Amino acid sequence: MVQQVLFLCLQKMKEFGMKTNFNSFKSSEELVDSFCKTIIEKLKNAIKTKEKAVLLVSGGNTPKVLFEKLSRCDIAWEKVIVSLVDERWVNKRDEDSNEKLVKEYLLKDKASKASFLSLYQDGVEAQDCVEFCSNLVKKELFPCDVLILGMGDDSHTASLFPNNEKLEEGINLKNESYCVSMTPLTAKHSRMSLTLSAILKADNIYLHIQGKNKKEVYEKALKEDDFLLSPISAVLKNEKKQIEVYYNE
Numbered sequence: 015m016v017q018q019v020l021f022l023c024l025q026k027m028k029e030f031g032m033k034t035n036f037n038s039f040k041s042s043e044e045l046v047d048s049f050c051k052t053i054i055e056k057l058k059n060a061i062k063t064k065e066k067a068v069l070l071v072s073g074g075n076t077p078k079v080l081f082e083k084l085s086r087c088d089i090a091w092e093k094v095i096v097s098l099v100d101e102r103w104v105n106k107r108d109e110d111s112n113e114k115l116v117k118e119y120l121l122k123d124k125a126s127k128a129s130f131l132s133l134y135q136d137g138v139e140a141q142d143c144v145e146f147c148s149n150l151v152k153k154e155l156f157p158c159d160v161l162i163l164g165m166g167d168d169s170h171t172a173s174l175f176p177n178n179e180k181l182e183e184g185i186n187l188k189n190e191s192y193c194v195s196m197t198p199l200t201a202k203h204s205r206m207s208l209t210l211s212a213i214l215k216a217d218n219i220y221l222h223i224q225g226k227n228k229k230e231v232y233e234k235a236l237k238e239d240d241f242l243l244s245p246i247s248a249v250l251k252n253e254k255k256q257i258e259v260y261y262n263e
């Protein structure tokens with residue numbers, strides 16, 4: 015009898031699936047205020063229980079305002095390790111480097127005490143560095159307390175790009191690797207990206223998007239079952255973790 019009840023409960027949970035929770039804000043300032051509070055709470059809890067916290071962020075323009083606000087928040091940043099969900103495979107001084115972006119907008123002010131783990135390795139191609147990066151990410155960045163994704167208008171997230179020969183490897187949940195290298199057809203530079211299986215291992219996963227266009231892409235992605243056309247759909251429609259979406263127009 016107990017087994018039958020348990021089975022039914024599990025079935026119901028599966029049917030219910032893991033929903034995305036859509037948090038909509040009138041302005042970027044309102045979003046960043048609320049989102050910052052949530053992130054800081056998660057990091058503080060992690061520091062309280064593990065004496066350390068891991069924060070993985072994405073690149074792009076959307077997170078800049080959030081990074082600025084986070085950099086002024088008062089937590090034990092010396093106990094926080096910051097790294098990237100994906101990296102453009104360029105020199106760390108290159109304008110397109112996500113490491114440069116994070117160091118410029120986040121790792122300053124109070125947050126300058128945080129440590130940063132680079133994904134980029136000089137002098138080696140991304141495709142020849144996947145195993146090294148995967149072991150580094152697995153060892154140093156997981157368990158991961160907060161992981162923040164962005165999304166492109168083409169429904170890419172991290173550096174998991176649609177219509178790409180390496181995407182299947184990147185979103186295959188049987189792929190135990192934490193990283194995949196990819197050369198997008200619709201964006202510059204070869205990339206190193208966390209795989210979907212790694213992303214879904216994070217304790218708290220957020221998607222930060224801005225603008226009506228991104229909202230339309232998001233709403234379309236919720237209905238898309240072909241994840242090779244819409245990598246963000248593989249995140250939003252996963253059956254393991256709740257995705258908290260932060261959106262403002």
Ligand SMILES: O=C(O)[C@H](O)[C@@H](O)[C@H](O)[C@H](O)COP(=O)(O)O
Nearest residue numbers: 072073074075076164165166172
């Ligand atoms: O390295 C990257 O480019 C990012 O990780 C990428 O996934 C980004 O989050 C989206 O492209 C959204 O970028 P915007 O915020 O600039 O629209």
